[in-house]
Amino acid sequence: MKKQTKDNETPASAGVVAVKVDDLTVAYNYKPVLWDIDLEIPEGVLMAIVGPNGAGKSTLIKSILGILKPIAGSVAIYDKPYEKQRQLVAYVPQKGSVDWDFPTTALDVVMMGTYGSLGWIKRPGQKEKKAALEALEKVGMLPFKNRQISQLSGGQQQRIFLARALVQNASIYFMDEPFQGVDASTEIAIINILKALRKAGKTVIVVHHDLQTVPEYFDWVTFLNVKKIATGPVKDIFSDDNLTKTYGINYKVSIQE
C-alpha cells in the first residue's frame, strides 16, 4: 500500500494549469449533454473522468479537442486555444470509433500519429517511421508491426492506439475508455505506460468506467453527469457522497486505506 501512495503523488510541477474549461455547454440538436462545465486540470496529473452512461464524458473530451463545437464556453490548453496548441495534445478515441477492417497495418496506424507534426501535404519519411517503431516497441507490439489491423486482438488494437498517441510526443494525452474490451495483461501494460507518462511530467486524462480501479490507477478524478459534480485529488474527493451524487443511487465503493 505504501508503494501505491507514492505512485499517486502529484509531481512537483502541479500548480500550472494544463487544461482550462470555462462555462462549456454542448448540445446535440439543442439538447444539452453538457451544462456549464468549469474545469481546471493541473499539469502532471493522471485523471479519470467518471460518470454514468450518457453523462457526456466523451463529449467533454471531444469538445476540448475541437471535434465538437460547443454552443457556449471556451477551452484553453496552457492558456491558449486548442487550435494553437494541437502539437501539445494527443488523442486516443474509443476503439469502436474506427473500422478495423480498414486496409492498413499496425505500423501505418501508428505512423498516423506523426501526421499532426507534419501538417498538410508533407509525407512521413524515415524519421517518422523510426518514431513509430519506437512507440510500437514501448507498447510491446513491435512483432506485430506488419499485421493487418483486423488480425489483431482487441487488446492489441488498443495498444496500437496508445502507440499512435505516444508517437505524437505530446504534453497532454486524452484517452476515451482505453481499458474497454482489453484483457488483464493489456490493462496492466496500458496503466503502466500512463503512469510512466505522468512520471515524465505529462498530463493524462482518461474516460474511465471501472470505479473499483480509480484509487489504484489515478491521482486525480472528475465526476461528471451532464454537470460537473466534483473535481480534485482522488484521495480527497473519491467518496461515497460524490459517487452517489454522480450516479444518482446509493453508491458504495470500498476504498482501501
Next chain:
Amino acid sequence: MMSSAQFEIQLIASLVAVACAIPGTFLVLRKMAMISDAISHSILPGIVIGFFITHDLNSPLLILLAALTGIITVILVEYIQKTGLVKEDTAIGLVFPALFSIGVIMIAKNANDVHLDVDAVLLGELAFAPFDRLLIGGTDVGPKSLWIVGTILLITITLLFTFFKELKVSTFDKGLAASLGFSPAIIHYGLMSVSSVTTVGAFDAVGAILVVALMIAPAAAAYLLTTDLKKMLGLSIGFGIFSAILGYWVAHWLDASISGSITSVLGLVFLLVYLFAPTKGIIAVMYREKQQRREVSLITFLLHLKNHDEISERHVKHLNEHINWQKVRSKSVLDLAQKNNMITIDNNIVSLTEKGDEFTSKAIDYIITNEDAQIEDMKDDFFLFRG
C-alpha cells in the same frame, strides 16, 4: 487491325475507369457507395441547365454546373439526415429521385430544341465519342471527351498524390484527423467534389449507371484482395481498365451496347473475386470455417483423452456415444489426429502420443488463462495437416 476510332473508345473508357476507381476506393472504404449513385442521377438537372446555357455537352461550364448539383445533393442528404427524422439511406432515396425527375421534366419540356435524351444520359454513347473532335486552330487534336476525361483524371491523380495522407487518416479515423487539424469536412467535400466532377465528365461517355459501377465494383473487388490501401487503389485501377477494354470487345463481338458490356464485365470480375479471393472470398471463408470446426472437434477429442485414463472411455466405438458425435465426424477427427501423430490406436483403444500430450497440455493452459487466440499460433507448430 484496330481502327483509330476503336482505339480512342478504349482509351476513353480506360481513362474513365481510372478516374472513377480512385474516388471509388475511398467511397467504398467510407461506406458511401450509395452516394455515388445519388450524385450520378441528381446531376441531370445540372447537365440540362448547363446545356441550355452552353449548347455543348462537353463545355467545362456544363461540367462545373452539373458537379455543383452533385455537391448540392450531398449537402441536402446530410441536412435531411442531420434533422434525425430519417436515416441516411432514406435521405439519399429522397433527394436523388427528386433532382433526377426535375431533370427528366426539363428534358421533356424542351425536347424539341435540346439534343439530349434520357436513354443517352442513363447509358451513355461511348460509340459516338470519337466523332466529336476537338479542333485547335483548325487542327484535330482528338475526341473532346478524351480531353475532358484526361483533364479530370490528371486533377484527380494530382489531388490523390498531394492529399493521400490526409485522405487516409480522415477515412480511417475522423476523430484523430480532426484533433490533428486535418479538417474532415474539407476532405469530405473535396472527395465529394472530385466524385461529382468525375461523374459528370464520365457521364457523357458511359452514362449514369455505368459511372456507379465503375466507381464501386473495382474498389469492392480490390477490397477483398488486399490489406494495403495503396495496393487496393492499384487493383481498383487495374480492374477498371481491364473491364473497360474487355467490355469494349465483348460489345464489339456481340454488337451490343459498350457501356452495358463494360458493366457486365465489371459485375463478372466482382463475382469471381467474391468467390475465389484467397482469404476473404466466400469459398475461402467456407473452407476455413470447415477447417475450424474440425480442429475444434480435434481439440475437444484430445482433451477428452487427456482427462480419461479408463479404457472404456477411450474405445473407438464408444467415442460416438461419449462425445455425442456422428460416426462420420468421429472418423474424420480420428483420422486428423492420427495424421498429425497426436494419437495411436491399439486394439481400438485410443491413446495420446507424447506429441499429442504436449499439444493438449499447452492447449489447456491457454484455455484456462483465457488466451484461446494463442492456440491458433500453436497449431502452426504442431500440425502437419490442417483440418
